Every structure is written in C-alpha cells, then in structure tokens.
Amino acid sequence: MTKRKELHDGTPFTVSVPCSTANLGPGFDVLGCGLGMRMSVTCTFPESDKGLTVSYNGDSPHTVPLDPSRNLITRTAIQTAASFGQLLPTPMHVAIENPIPLGRGLGSSGTAVVAGVVLANESLGLGMDTQRILDYCLAIEGHPDNITASILGGFVASYKREHPDPAPPKEETIEYKQNYSTLYPDVPDFEAPPCNLGKHLRLKVSPKIKFVVTIPEFELQTKLARSVLPQEYPKADVIFNLQRLAVLVSTLTSDDAKDIDPAVISEAMHDRVHQKYRQHLVPGLPEILSLSYKTLPGLLGVCVSGAGPTVLCLATDNFEKIGQTVVDIFGKHSVDEAPGYEKQKGVKGSKKVGIKASFKVLEVSAEGFTVSRG
Known part of the structure; x- marks a missing residue:
C-alpha cells in the first residue's frame, strides 16, 4: 500500500x-x-x-x-x-x-x-x-x-x-x-x-543455530549458475526435494531442542534440483557437501549459499573448526577448475595456487532493512 x-x-x-x-x-x-x-x-x-x-x-x-x-x-x-x-x-x-x-x-x-x-x-x-x-x-x-x-x-x-x-x-x-x-x-x-x-511467511529459527559461511575468493555469476539447470526435472527428484523441504522447515522452526537432530537436518538439506548441476562450477564442492556431523561435531548440514560459490554450514557448536575445514578443502583446488569463473583483480588462482577462502560465523538478522535519520 x-x-x-x-x-x-x-x-x-x-x-x-x-x-x-x-x-x-x-x-x-x-x-x-x-x-x-x-x-x-x-x-x-x-x-x-x-x-x-x-x-x-x-x-x-x-x-x-x-x-x-x-x-x-x-x-x-x-x-x-x-x-x-x-x-x-x-x-x-x-x-x-x-x-x-x-x-x-x-x-x-x-x-x-x-x-x-x-x-x-x-x-x-x-x-x-x-x-x-x-x-x-x-x-x-x-x-x-x-x-x-x-x-x-x-x-x-x-x-x-x-x-x-x-x-x-x-x-x-x-x-x-x-x-x-x-x-x-x-x-x-x-x-x-x-x-x-x-x-x-516469516519463520522462527532456533537461536542455537548459527550460519558458518565460507567465502572463496572468486565470483560466480548467478546467470551462469542458472544456465546449467535443466528446464525439466524427473518426478522423483521433485518429490525428493519436497519431502526434505517439509522436514527441514519443521525441524529448524521447532521449539523442542530435541528436534535439532544433525542426523535429520543433514539429510533434509540434501538436494536434487540445483546443487548437483552446479558442482562443477565450484571446485571442491562435492567433498564439502559430503562433510558430516559424524566427523565434525556441531555441524548440522551443508549446502551452497544461493547460487554459490559461498558454502553455508548450519551448526550449533565447533564453528571455527567447521569453517576452517571448508577453507582447507577450497585450498586443495584451483579456480582454473571452475568453468566461467569471474576472477577478481589481485586474486591468484592457478594450477599451483589453491583457492583462497575465509569464513564468518553469522547469526540470523532479527530485522530487515532499517532507516535512520540525522
């Protein structure tokens, strides 16, 4: 209005x-x-x-x-x-x-x-x-x-x-x-x-959950990331995503601490609609997506943030180790492995130099845009 x-x-x-x-x-x-x-x-x-x-x-x-x-x-x-x-x-x-x-x-x-x-x-x-x-x-x-x-x-x-x-x-x-x-x-x-x-619909999310975002030093244009997606999807893949979406939302918004179950959340964050088609655009992504709470306590689940190349880890503890683990995986790869990557000025990326990355531990922003005067 x-x-x-x-x-x-x-x-x-x-x-x-x-x-x-x-x-x-x-x-x-x-x-x-x-x-x-x-x-x-x-x-x-x-x-x-x-x-x-x-x-x-x-x-x-x-x-x-x-x-x-x-x-x-x-x-x-x-x-x-x-x-x-x-x-x-x-x-x-x-x-x-x-x-x-x-x-x-x-x-x-x-x-x-x-x-x-x-x-x-x-x-x-x-x-x-x-x-x-x-x-x-x-x-x-x-x-x-x-x-x-x-x-x-x-x-x-x-x-x-x-x-x-x-x-x-x-x-x-x-x-x-x-x-x-x-x-x-x-x-x-x-x-x-x-x-x-x-x-x-604005949903609540448990305050125990934080977002570990690992940001590699190369850009991936959304247009390219969308161009690799298919025009049509198998029925089984659509059902796969819908099932997990329902469980993920229910789990993340639950008031019961028992529902913050890494075994459930990690599986519920799996996807067949976009991530598997974009894996070749982000070097190291298959290995990153396979990270598990079984070897990284505190980790709930892993996914690509938006169109990438940033990786998002939901976690309740052990944030620094989780972030550094993803940084280290990026470091084993080169931006030359990413088709159509956008290389920034001053960013070194070659077959001899691993991808530089950094991570931040972020909380959910309780408010959206604000305007202050004066």
Whole structure:
C-alpha cells in the first residue's frame, strides 16, 4: 500500500540492509534467511551543482560503477522514482558502505535493489509500505528468496503470485516529463509493478543455530549458475526435494531442542534440483557437501549459499573448526577448475595456487532493512 508523505526535507538518512542466504538445500527459490552482515547507504543533500553522485567503500571496489545510471542502487532508485513520474531530489550524494562479498551467493544484488527502492521511497516521501517495497524489488530482481529475507530479516519462505493486483495509475510531474530522458538516457522508463506481487511467511529459527559461511575468493555469476539447470526435472527428484523441504522447515522452526537432530537436518538439506548441476562450477564442492556431523561435531548440514560459490554450514557448536575445514578443502583446488569463473583483480588462482577462502560465523538478522535519520 502507498500513502504519500511530504518530500524529504534535506535531513541525511541511512538505509541499512542485511545480506541473505537462499535455498538452504532443498528450498530452491523458496527459502531465504537474512544474516548479520549489512550494507549501509547514506544519503546527504550537499550544496552543490553536481546532481546525483555516488561513492563506494567495500568489497570489489574496482567492479562497482559510480555512474548513477549504472550503479545498481541508484539505478534502482531512479527507476522507482520514475514509476511515480518523479525525479530523485538533487543535489544528493549516495555513500555506499558494503562488506557483503559481490557475486558470491550472499544476496548482494538483492541487497542493492532493496537499498535502491528504499532510497527512493525515503528521499521522495513516496510512503510505500513493506509489501509495496517488496513488489518493486521483485519486479526488478525477480527472485523472492533473497529479496524477502533482506526486506524482512529472519528466516522466510516466499513465492511470486501468478495473478497479482493491478498497479495504480502513474502521475507524471512536469519536471519528470521535461528532464528524465535528458538526465538518464541510459535508464529505461519504469512502470509501477502490480500490487501484492509476492507473498511471504516469516519463520522462527532456533537461536542455537548459527550460519558458518565460507567465502572463496572468486565470483560466480548467478546467470551462469542458472544456465546449467535443466528446464525439466524427473518426478522423483521433485518429490525428493519436497519431502526434505517439509522436514527441514519443521525441524529448524521447532521449539523442542530435541528436534535439532544433525542426523535429520543433514539429510533434509540434501538436494536434487540445483546443487548437483552446479558442482562443477565450484571446485571442491562435492567433498564439502559430503562433510558430516559424524566427523565434525556441531555441524548440522551443508549446502551452497544461493547460487554459490559461498558454502553455508548450519551448526550449533565447533564453528571455527567447521569453517576452517571448508577453507582447507577450497585450498586443495584451483579456480582454473571452475568453468566461467569471474576472477577478481589481485586474486591468484592457478594450477599451483589453491583457492583462497575465509569464513564468518553469522547469526540470523532479527530485522530487515532499517532507516535512520540525522
């Protein structure tokens, strides 16, 4: 729902958005979870004639465009404003602080899209509620799992509706009509998406469970990871995933500590829909996915985070050893073994040099995006 407010009064504000993991094994394009690593975007309104400007500090700075028409956050904000027939207020400077690794399966693009939609909402006083923000993010990003987790935080299940509600009519300002195509010739006009485009359910997860994410130093583009998936699946594989998805959700959300059973969770995190088709894209993945609670106490289950190459381990204890074990497995392999990998500047990867990786122990982010002023 949208309820218009007054145009922003020039007070600086900061949008904070959590990263996310998705799929959790059998929950392909269904399950997502917001995690405790956050991107922040601070908007200030300086006295200058520079219009809309961008600065960036964080992961892979050489890959992040500072042109507002090409930067994913500001481009999203420009398009969101355009759907209301408006231009972003200027002069405005957008300062991005981003610890989230790009192109590694931790929802970096979804996080950026959420930040962009919220930026437009706040700077123009568009008055969009959480559901309407979700509509815009889904229209731009496409997949609900990461997006919903970053918007709401926590453990979520979500889907896109087949028959959403009509979008409201667009009302264009004179300034927009006269200046949009001149200011942003490379950003196509954007129409408001349908209403109630996505549905979600926020689930609880035991506070005893933490997420050990091991991040290798190479990128894997989502487009490539999706391109290797089949168009059709055997009935047996679909049933396999549905059975495990039901058990996994029930187990992770149970109030009974006895239900946190590694024997059950490890099997319930098995998958036949996406991971087996992507194993050749992530060197060492077959060995990593075979890790067991029997040899690593505290480990509950292992899966690829999103499209990869980051690996996610659910655990209740022994976090450092679990993370280091995955790091060591990556170190036995080379990025040259990964077809179509995106090599970062300064990252060494050859048949003689193992893949460098690091791990973080993250908790579930209790809240989704936030906005602070002043």
